[in-house]
Amino acid sequence: MSNILDSIEVGESTMNRREAWKYAEEILLQVSRTFALNINVLKGKLHKSILLAYLYLRIADTVEDDPDMKASEKEVILGKFAEIFKTEKLPDESIAAFEQALPESWRKSEHPYMNLCLHTHVVVPLLREMPETYAAPVRAVTIEMCHGMAKFALRQEAALSSGWFTLESVADLDEYCYYVAGIVGKLLTNLFAADTCLIGESRKAEMQKLDVSFGLALQVANIVKDCVEDSGRRVCFVPEEICRRHGFAHSYEMFAVPAEAGARADFDKRRAAVMGELVQKAWGHLNDAIAYTKLVPNIKMRTRLFCLWPLFMAAENMKLIGDGSSLFASEKKVKITRDTVKRIVKQTTLHFYSDSWIEKSYAKLKSEAQTL
Structure with missing residues (x-):
């Protein structure tokens, strides 16, 4: 999973705030070129907050879209992801619990979506830097989307079985x-x-x-x-x-x-x-x-x-x-x-x-x- 970090000359063990933002900008280009065009026209706090929101929603969507996970597993993992955003502190232990719950096979994947999910500990703490008027809406939408995606994952699995x-x-x-x-x-x-x-x-x-x-x-x-x-x-x-x-x-x-x-x-x-x-x-x-x-x-x-x-x-x-x-x-x-x-x-x-x-x-x- 180090290839993206290596490409931007960032070592995970020494990643600082500036390098974390650099990772966020680079991974955006790899997980969505279409939305990257729109997001990158923005500047300042608006750019940063929408960039982070997109990455968080992409993480949730990657879990929901996984073809190998059972819907009940998705529900649990999405719940763990939502748990991170229930307080403005964005607890490190909640971030770690989410990453640990991700499928083991993702750790061997070179796909940018999985790379992003396994670097939740890099992109989520960046939200702590944002003023609360920006951060609170991002936390709220992430929680709501996780609950909605879990609901439809269960419904989709039941339907596809027949x-x-x-x-x-x-x-x-x-x-x-x-x-x-x-x-x-x-x-x-x-x-x-x-x-x-x-x-x-x-x-x-x-x-x-x-x-x-x-x-x-x-x-x-x-x-x-x-x-x-x-x-x-x-x-x-x-x-x-x-x-x-x-x-x-x-x-x-x-x-x-x-x-x-x-x-x-x-x-x-x-x-x-x-x-x-x-x-x-x-x-x-x-x-x-x-x-x-x-x-x-x-x-x-x-x-x-x-x-x-x-x-x-x-x-x-x-x-x-x-x-x-x-x-x-x-x-x-x-x-x-x-x-x-x-x-x-x-x-x-x-x-x-x-x-x-x-x-x-x-x-x-x-x-x-x-x-x-």
Whole structure:
């Protein structure tokens, strides 16, 4: 597990505060290039608090996603991780108890996710340096996400034992998305408000009406984009109630293509209609997320860019997906190109301050998606 530390010329036995931050910055690039782009546009305490929050949530997610652990084991380990954050002291003994509970096989892994988990003792103490107005929201969101992930890990294991993991209702989908993304929106409002006096109580209250939807926008867009890939592990987040409206008894039937050519056209039409409903749900949350971003004071360039980049990337992906039928038209995953990412970064950097530009550019994207 020393390879990442060696690459940044940091020896674990002599790691000091500066080197610990260097490790945190380096491991971020290895566990998420996409979010690293957004996080690294920020500066100062806001950058540090969101960086740490992302790493803590990645640790929890790594435990929840492990294919070899039983759900009951995940529940215990996630509980130990949550225990660390129940006091601002972030006790060293609680950190050690969490690391000791991790699977022995992870200690032999070269994967950055496992490396991060086994260096919880490096990244968690950094939160002690942050003012309480920044640290408290990070602790709260980590605890809440751990509890939510444990709940869905148990539910997923029970479902997979009989075939597929599915969600019955749109409410179930919203609950899942809340725990993995919606609460991040709540975190951001608290951190944005901590970072500037320009977000007073009234503006913060308006942001809080939209912040969960901000998180859901990105998560639902990802669920749409990744639905075919998820089906490969017998997981489908498309609610069963939507599928039944279009003639599928279960969501996983969308991936069982009929052999008869005559039945294929109707099948494709019904499947596109299902995904079309989810696409519209994603657009609805994106509408809220754009409104949320405009509540960020327009002199806060970096904070606005942090929000605008993933939102416009998600909107561009939704444009490519159209009514949903393109998701099944090719084995190649639907996603935007690097050139599109560069264009988003360039244009938003030039126009971040203009609410009218944001509104018009987003409306144009949405309109183009509906005409494809």
